[in-house]
Amino acid sequence: MSRNQNTISLDALVVGAGFGGIYMLHKLRGMGLSAKIVDVASGIGGTWFWNRYPGARCDVESMFYSYSFDEALDQEWEWTERYPAQPEILKYINHVADRFDLRRDIQLKTHVTSTVYNETDATWQVTTNGNNDFSTRFCIMATGCLSAANTPDFEGLNDFTGRIFHTSKWPHSEVDFSGRHVGVIGTGSSGVQIIPEIAKRAAHLTVFQRTPSYVAEAFNRPLDAADQIHTKANYGKLRAAAKKTFGGFTVAGNEQSAMSVSEEECRDKLEEGWKEGGNSLMTSFGDIANNEKSNMRAQDFVRDKIRQAVPDAATAEKLSPEHLIGCKRICLGTNYYSVFNRGNVTLTSLGEKGVEKFTTTGLVTEGSETKIDDLVMATGFDAMTGALSRIPINGRDNISLNKAWEAGPRTYLGLMTHGFPNFFTITGPGSPSVLSNMLPTIEHHVEWIAECIDYLQQQGIKEIEADLQAQNDWVAHGNEIASKTLRYSCSSWYLGANVPGKPRVFMPYIGGMPAYRKKCAAVVTAGYEGFCLNG
Ligand code: NA7
Numbered sequence: 001m002s003r004n005q006n007t008i009s010l011d012a013l014v015v016g017a018g019f020g021g022i023y024m025l026h027k028l029r030g031m032g033l034s035a036k037i038v039d040v041a042s043g044i045g046g047t048w049f050w051n052r053y054p055g056a057r058c059d060v061e062s063m064f065y066s067y068s069f070d071e072a073l074d075q076e077w078e079w080t081e082r083y084p085a086q087p088e089i090l091k092y093i094n095h096v097a098d099r100f101d102l103r104r105d106i107q108l109k110t111h112v113t114s115t116v117y118n119e120t121d122a123t124w125q126v127t128t129n130g131n132n133d134f135s136t137r138f139c140i141m142a143t144g145c146l147s148a149a150n151t152p153d154f155e156g157l158n159d160f161t162g163r164i165f166h167t168s169k170w171p172h173s174e175v176d177f178s179g180r181h182v183g184v185i186g187t188g189s190s191g192v193q194i195i196p197e198i199a200k201r202a203a204h205l206t207v208f209q210r211t212p213s214y215v216a217e218a219f220n221r222p223l224d225a226a227d228q229i230h231t232k233a234n235y236g237k238l239r240a241a242a243k244k245t246f247g248g249f250t251v252a253g254n255e256q257s258a259m260s261v262s263e264e265e266c267r268d269k270l271e272e273g274w275k276e277g278g279n280s281l282m283t284s285f286g287d288i289a290n291n292e293k294s295n296m297r298a299q300d301f302v303r304d305k306i307r308q309a310v311p312d313a314a315t316a317e318k319l320s321p322e323h324l325i326g327c328k329r330i331c332l333g334t335n336y337y338s339v340f341n342r343g344n345v346t347l348t349s350l351g352e353k354g355v356e357k358f359t360t361t362g363l364v365t366e367g368s369e370t371k372i373d374d375l376v377m378a379t380g381f382d383a384m385t386g387a388l389s390r391i392p393i394n395g396r397d398n399i400s401l402n403k404a405w406e407a408g409p410r411t412y413l414g415l416m417t418h419g420f421p422n423f424f425t426i427t428g429p430g431s432p433s434v435l436s437n438m439l440p441t442i443e444h445h446v447e448w449i450a451e452c453i454d455y456l457q458q459q460g461i462k463e464i465e466a467d468l469q470a471q472n473d474w475v476a477h478g479n480e481i482a483s484k485t486l487r488y489s490c491s492s493w494y495l496g497a498n499v500p501g502k503p504r505v506f507m508p509y510i511g512g513m514p515a516y517r518k519k520c521a522a523v524v525t526a527g528y529e530g531f532c533l534n535g
Contacts, residue, residue: 007133031457037107061082111128115391117422207346248513258288319347363375381493429505
């Protein structure tokens with residue numbers, strides 16, 4: 001390990017200046033600890049700093065995709081749309097950083113090159129590519145679940161002479177597609193959002209689709225004063241009610257089975273959910289995600305919507321997914337399907353061979369070349385573990401995190417890993433994270449970690465570490481409940497199935513936020529049960 005002469009000693013170093021990192025720094029500061037954030041980006045915002053492609057928007061309603069820890073902040077901030085666009089989210093997090101004077105402890109444009117545990121003095125030695133390294137007692141990874149880009153290793157890509165973009169690493173200056181022939185690979189959430197935007201400008205857009213997505217209409221709209229006043233007057237109650245739901249979302253949904261009503265009644269209810277917009281389709285009934293027959297009714301409903309939106313039968317057929325709805329994350333779109341009615345848009349389904357190769361002027365699929373000027377990869381992320389696996393992290397006995405997670409990530413509560421003392425992960429694998437509303441879930445983790453650190457300080461305890469047995473039990477419990485759900489059955493990024501060679505393990509905890517919160521609280525009440533407290 002090469003060390004900079006200038007090593008800053010801290011109580012806590014937070015890696016990542018997204019929503020998790022920003023709140024963690026605020027909390028640690030409030031406890032009187034010396035703490036800093038380090039981030040490779042040139043600005044704060046984490047995933048919202050990078051994913052600045054045209055059309056980028058959150059699929060959680062703005063008034064609840066926001067921090068709840070400060071009532072005045074809640075009351076003063078004005079969201080303008082039901083679903084916030086990326087620039088507005090970035091503005092919000094920058095506002096928070098300024099409001100709480102956080103910037104003086106945020107070191108940007110700094111890449112963490114390694115983090116190694118020194119058992120002798122119980123510190124983490126964190127090296128960077130900048131002018132300084134860090135020596136810190138606590139190392140907190142707020143590196144995000146969807147931050148490491150998945151860039152498939154397409155044959156011949158280096159020979160392609162056109163422009164290449166990835167949605168998750170979008171340029172800061174505007175990209176002009178006018179008059180261009182553009183190819184987009186990927187039809188997940190990012191593809192679904194960017195495709196209609198590119199179609200407006202490009203001379204021709206070819207969409208290369210491996211698996212069609214279920215796209216629910218978002219029915220995004222401007223938020224009027226009445227919306228804001230009502231929510232702000234009831235924020236406390238609404239947020240408390242959301243905490244009782246499975247994913248921490250505001251919509252509790254209908255608990256009835258879709259099979260308990262007639263086909264006609266079922267359609268009417270699904271139609272109501274569809275018109276409500278967003279995720280309401282999935283919560284129209286209580287068992288769409290768990291019962292195959294109920295799921296089939298919801299699938300048929302969306303396939304009908306596709307046929308209504310796209311008159312060309314062959315295109316509608318290609319756009320119609322066959323897999324279980326909700327198995328992969330459902331996408332929210334705005335007039336997504338109808339974009340394929342435009343004369344300048346072609347949908348190309350990838351055959352078994354996928355993208356066969358790139359040439360200097362385009363790409364070959366099913367033996368024929370499509371010439372393009374620009375390639376947009378909307379190919380997603382090495383989700384949940386990618387950001388961590390790309391940093392060499394060595395814990396006790398110099399064991400690497402990649403080795404410890406060789407067969408898939410293993411954590412206790414998604415918060416800590418055996419062999420890595422005083423090393424925390426915010427919304428790590430093994431926590432509900434991406435299956436929930438990330439903002440309240442992040443707040444829960446930050447507050448749990450802060451309370452834990454405070455406890456260690458008060459008790460004069462040197463180290464906390466996940467107990468191996470408790471970790472094994474937690475992993476087994478997570479696997480057991482995941483294997484009984486429909487979500488386990490398809491090739492999603494939840495399972496790591498989108499990245500060749502990645503172990504297939506269902507990474508987020510699927511027991512729901514209420515059960516998870518209860519477990520985390522019980523662990524604390526029992527004196528950090530399942531953790532080893534040393535020294
Ligand atoms: P996703 O949802 O992982 O979507 C990636 C898309 O790219 C998806 O359609 C993939 O097809 C496709 N893909 C990935 N690799 C390839 C290759 N090698 N060839 C062809 N097509 C490929 O990522 P997003 O960025 O859209 O969204 C991620 C999350 O961000 C989303 O769930 C929201 O939570 C926000 P596949 O389905 O794997 O066949």
